[in-house]
Amino acid sequence: MNKKVKAKYQARANIIKALAHPTRLFIANKLAEKAFCVCELTKMVGDDITTVSKHLSVLKNAGIVAVEKKGTQVFYHLKVPCIMGFLSCAEETIKSALKEQNQLFN
Amino acid sequence: MNKKVKAKYQARANIIKALAHPTRLFIANKLAEKAFCVCELTKMVGDDITTVSKHLSVLKNAGIVAVEKKGTQVFYHLKVPCIMGFLSCAEETIKSALKEQNQLFN
């Protein structure tokens, strides 16, 4: 990999890395439905609000979500809808692995 | 997130995490074309062969690639083709971010 190619895959990996966490994947999935404020997402996730805020920051820096302020609240929404394809592909991968495991018993 | 939901997103995140590395993304991209042995991939990547082998191990454990031995060589191939959607989506995200930056100058 020369520098140019490496930079290309580094940039793409950074975006994927932003989604490579259960909480962030969950959040992205929720935001695909509609915008939510940090407090609502915090309730759904069940972690400390500072943890959720940092996860949102990771998604924002990756360009996956964007914010809109409303008073004291900050609403996040999904910016790139194709993100949800990640979930369905991950699911397909899991099913593929399970299918293979089942074949061992046939 | 209750335990069941958390486990679900954890499993999906594990698959995405396996792709969240420039070298592994590069390898997955190559394997989408055709199967390659470790030595060939090592040349293309340019890292130590043990490093490449471990990256392949990560992809294998995630169920993304599978192996076929031929003599002393081990050929890896992509098992789940939808993986390539990750790349195009990442690209779209990057373009979306660049587009936004350009608008700042208009």
Next chain:
DNA sequence: TGGCTATTTGGCATTATAGCCAAATATACG
């Protein structure tokens, strides 16, 4: 202003990941 709620940031301990070297394993072939 002062208090209130929502959110972000700094800092820190814990844990996970990356990449190299050395050594082990597997397979072919003389």
Next chain:
DNA sequence: CGTATATTTGGCTATAATGCCAAATAGCCA
């Protein structure tokens, strides 16, 4: 069997990610 090639594994250090607490910031309202 002994050697050569291909690959994997163990181990180690350096670096990054995670998640909480405490503190700072931002915007509303009395």
